[in-house]
Amino acid sequence: MTVHEHSRYSTRVEDLSYRAVPEAAVGRLAVYLRVLTSMIEQGVTTMSSEELAGAAGVNSATLRKDLSYVGSYGTRGVGYDIARLVEHIERLLGLTRHHSVAVVGIGNLGHAVANYAGFPDRGFPITALFDLDEDLIGIPVGGLPVDHADSIPAVCAEREVTIGAICTPPAAAQWVCDLLVAGGVRCILNFAPVVLQVPDDVEVRRVDLAVELQILSFYQSRRCGPVVAPVNSIAVGR
């Protein structure tokens, strides 16, 4: 295991436990986690890599490699003890501490996010809601009153918000983002179709419906053959 990276964390010894986890693996681990918890509800206690891989839609070798990052506890010849595995994955993903979430922009999407059932259950309590619309402010959504966006920095700092979800129209997104950052938020989930400019120490994940659709569109047209395209600039040009 040759670790020759620019190490910001080189002072610690157990670095291995939370660095050196491939980007993509983190996302898959979250998926495994959900499959596993739903298995617990069904009363299953043990699962082999083959089964879990099938349920998660990945290769079993990939799965085993991913699990090796969590210092996994499987039993050869048997499989994985689901309860123990869940515990380890949760620790690796940092789900043992709670991350309070602020939702900005209480439109259709904001409502959906604020009411999303899975969040509180899984360690993501929503502790603040913001909007600009005077008619919305003060009205409780999912049991929590909406605050004015101007108060984002103060409220986020006070309630120790760690994750901000931006559900505003694109025009407001960058402004809101700056306010969140000013309030100490370092993780942002951006639903607005904009590329946000943030300091280096802020992590942004973009969820972009239009982009997803366009990717599907690409596959669709690749499947059906090319577009009409009697355009000679393609055939001849360059």
Add this chain to the structure above:
Amino acid sequence: MTVHEHSRYSTRVEDLSYRAVPEAAVGRLAVYLRVLTSMIEQGVTTMSSEELAGAAGVNSATLRKDLSYVGSYGTRGVGYDIARLVEHIERLLGLTRHHSVAVVGIGNLGHAVANYAGFPDRGFPITALFDLDEDLIGIPVGGLPVDHADSIPAVCAEREVTIGAICTPPAAAQWVCDLLVAGGVRCILNFAPVVLQVPDDVEVRRVDLAVELQILSFYQSRRCGPVVAPVNSIAVGR
């Protein structure tokens, strides 16, 4: 350009134009497209790779390589003609033909998706809405009445739906998915936190809020140092 792939499309000549486009590049092209169209609205007509890369948040070399897949039309020493570039990217992504979208599950999220402003503008007209709730059926949402989920196969086939968006609770997602596939839908956008099982010729893209949050959580805890974790099973074990 060595193209030595398993070629399902080897009969055609201009294959290069739409095969051999890396997965990741397609997603980025959609982002470039949005940046470019917003630039047009601002009256800009020309842009260098450096500028566009900055606005899209990617490396300029990556951007140029991505644009080379569309058989790009830049001018050395000047940059790219935005209008022409937009046209070419739209053709590659298959946006010159319209893809009608069906939304299943008219809850919070379904409303958000159905009303999403960007869809009709960008060639994704929403032509069908479905739900199970009798109270919703017949009621128009965004100008379109809601149909019963049982009619998914018939309606999708009739209206030539090419993309299905699943916004249902997880328990219903697989059932809905099967109905969509039965109706001839080959592209699915899945917002339900479930891994769908589909035939090989169906393309599924998953948008999973919980997974996104957990990835952010991982980065957050990596940043702040490890979790409390005085657990000796980690330090000592194996």
Add this chain to the structure above:
DNA sequence: GCGACTTTGTTCCTGAGTTCACAAGCGGCT
């Protein structure tokens, strides 16, 4: 108690994607 079978954890390898770096090309300036 021992052997055979099952499944994990890991190593190696292949292929893809990203970045660097440079040559070719185009416009503007003198």
Add this chain to the structure above:
DNA sequence: AGCCGCTTGTGAACTCAGGAACAAAGTCGC
């Protein structure tokens, strides 16, 4: 008209992720 500087497009190195195969290890049956 010729030169200079700027920008594109691409060839090549490098990094990273994914898949196959195998050895270690533990359990179950006898």
